Amino acid sequence: MAGTVLCEPTELYNILNQFSRSPRLAESNYLCLIDTRAERDYNESHVITAIKAKWDCDGRLVMPPSVEVDSVKYIIVYDGNTSSLLPSGPARECAERLEKFSRNPIRILNGGYERFSVFYPFFRTQKIIYTIKELENLRPYPVEILPGQLYMGDHEQAGNSCIIKDLKLKALVSVINNFLFLSSEDGNCAVMNICVPDSADADLYASFENLCVFVGSHLSSGSAVLIFSGHGISRCSAASMAFLVYHLKYTLKDAWDHVLQCKRNMRPNRGFVQQLSNWELQTLGRRITDVSEPNF
Known part of the structure; x- marks a missing residue:
C-alpha cells in the first residue's frame, strides 16, 4: 500500500501540462483526477478532466471501468478545501479506499478545488466527457x-x-x-x-x-x-x-x-x-x- 500524500496546486498544474509528442493527459494510465464534492458543485465547475466520485449503496467507491487503479501513475483526489491528511472528509475517505489498490501514492489536493481554482481559473470547466482526440488537442501551458x-x-x-x-x-x-x-x-x-x-x-x-x-x-x-x-x-x-x-x-x-x-x-x-x-x-x-x- 503506497499511502496518501498532499499535492500542492502547482504540482497538479504541472502534471496537467506535461507534454511530449502529445499531451500526457491523452494516456489512459497517466492521470486520474477525482472530484469528491457534491454533484451540484461538480456540475457547476470542476478541474479539467476530473471525474465525479460515485459510491454504491454499500458506501463503496465505484470507479469507471476504463480506470485501472493499480496502473495509473497519478491519482489525485480533491474536495472543496481540504488542507490536511488528518481530518476525515470525502477526499480523505476516497483516498483511503483507493490506496489499497494503487502502486503509487494517492495525492490529495492541498486546499482543494477552491484554492486550485483561485490560482488557475483557466483550468475550470463544466465539460465532463473527453474523447482521445480532444485530449490530444488540448493546449498545454508552460x-x-x-x-x-x-x-x-x-x-x-x-x-x-x-x-x-x-x-x-x-x-x-x-x-x-x-x-x-x-x-x-x-x-x-x-x-x-x-x-x-x-x-x-x-x-x-x-x-x-x-x-x-x-x-x-x-x-x-x-x-x-x-x-x-x-x-x-x-x-x-x-x-x-x-x-x-x-x-x-x-x-x-x-x-x-x-x-x-x-x-x-x-x-x-x-x-x-x-x-x-x-x-x-x-x-x-x-x-x-x-x-x-x-x-x-
Whole structure:
C-alpha cells in the first residue's frame, strides 16, 4: 500500500501540462483526477478532466471501468478545501479506499478545488466527457518553476496571447537561434533575446549572468516571467537551472531535480550541462554536483 500524500496546486498544474509528442493527459494510465464534492458543485465547475466520485449503496467507491487503479501513475483526489491528511472528509475517505489498490501514492489536493481554482481559473470547466482526440488537442501551458512567478515552455506557448494573459506574463526570455518578433497583442512584455543554437558547442554560459539579472529584476517587481526555447526541453531548462543556482543558491543537483520534477522530459544537452557545472563553481564557489553521474 503506497499511502496518501498532499499535492500542492502547482504540482497538479504541472502534471496537467506535461507534454511530449502529445499531451500526457491523452494516456489512459497517466492521470486520474477525482472530484469528491457534491454533484451540484461538480456540475457547476470542476478541474479539467476530473471525474465525479460515485459510491454504491454499500458506501463503496465505484470507479469507471476504463480506470485501472493499480496502473495509473497519478491519482489525485480533491474536495472543496481540504488542507490536511488528518481530518476525515470525502477526499480523505476516497483516498483511503483507493490506496489499497494503487502502486503509487494517492495525492490529495492541498486546499482543494477552491484554492486550485483561485490560482488557475483557466483550468475550470463544466465539460465532463473527453474523447482521445480532444485530449490530444488540448493546449498545454508552460510548466511552473516558481509558483506564480517563473514559467518554462516552448516558442509556440510564448507566442500565444491567451497563455500570456492567463499567466499574467510581463517578461519573456527567448533562448532560441533567432530573434523573437512579438505581435502587437503581446507588445507589453519585456523581452530578452539570447540567440544560441541547441548544440553541444554553443555558448550559453556567457549569457547566464545577464539572464539571471533580467529575470530577478522582474520577479522582484512582482512580474511573472517565461523562459522558453524551441521545443521547451534543452536551452530553456539550462537557463532555468542557471537562475535557480544564482538567485536561490541551489546546487546544480537541486536545480536539476527541481526542474525535472516540473517538466519530466527536460534535458539540456551535454555542453550546457558542463556550462552549468562551471556556473555552479562560479556562483557557489565550488563544484558540488558531479555531472559525470548517469543522471546528468
